Amino acid sequence: MSTNTSNTIQNADLQQEQSLDFPTYLIDGPSVEEAKATFLFAHGAGAGMDHEFMTDIAQHVAKHGIRVVRFDFPYMVKRREDGKKRPPDRQPKLLVDFLRHIKAHESERLVIGGKSMGGRMASIMVSDIAAEVPDVENCQSRVKGVACLGFPFHPPGKPENFRGEHLQAMTTPTLILQGERDTFGTRPEVEAWQYSEQVETTFLPDGDHGFKPRKKSGHTEADNRALVVSQLVDFILRCTQPKGH
DSSP: OOOOOOTTSBTTOOBOOTTOSSOSEEEEBSOTTTOSEEEEEEOOSSSOTTSHHHHHHHHHHHTTTEEEEEEOOHHHHHHHHHOOOOOOOOHHHHHHHHHHHHHHTOOTTEEEEEETHHHHHHHHHTSHHHHTSTTOOOOTTTOSEEEEESOOOSOTTOTTSOOOGGGGGOOSOEEEEEETTOTTSOHHHHHHSOOOTTEEEEEETTOOTTSOOOGGGTOOHHHHHHHHHHHHHHHHHHHHSOTTO
């Protein structure tokens, strides 16, 4: 998929924070007033908000009149400052930071989500787990939906370490986009687990954790990314637009 955006889109409208040279947010899409919805899009464990995948998906979703806001978690901000690779912050710190960004972009048409770890944190933000963390709250009243791109249900090769128990009690509409071959949760595994009726899943044909299929499958990464975008856009608009709109 091309990463070119329409002239009507604010391509990465950079909002600068005084203490950093790198922007606090990367924003694609219309202004808050003109946007059909806002999607707060969190990155995965290993790459920041400016990763090629994040940029490509954000720009293509934005073409549909959706404002897409990307941000870095604290450990990634530090990595940019000193160039040192470090593991993700512990879950409580990630949740505190996520809440800060939710409040900064509060809207009646807000959907949150992310890639891998970012999507899992987004799903936890609308669960009782969040309310148990100091300085964090269950944000189900603040957001209309949650979108998870490549949910890390378990570490590769360790299905016994299941990390999706909270999905059984979800009360917020939730979309999980999962590669069929994702080592963090394959299609057979994902289909075997139980979820709330609010959770829907879409599988990317022969996709791995980054949705990339094998050549021999006959599917392409571009097609899978296009499917991700179309599913995301449809879900975000269903969550935020009045019925019959």
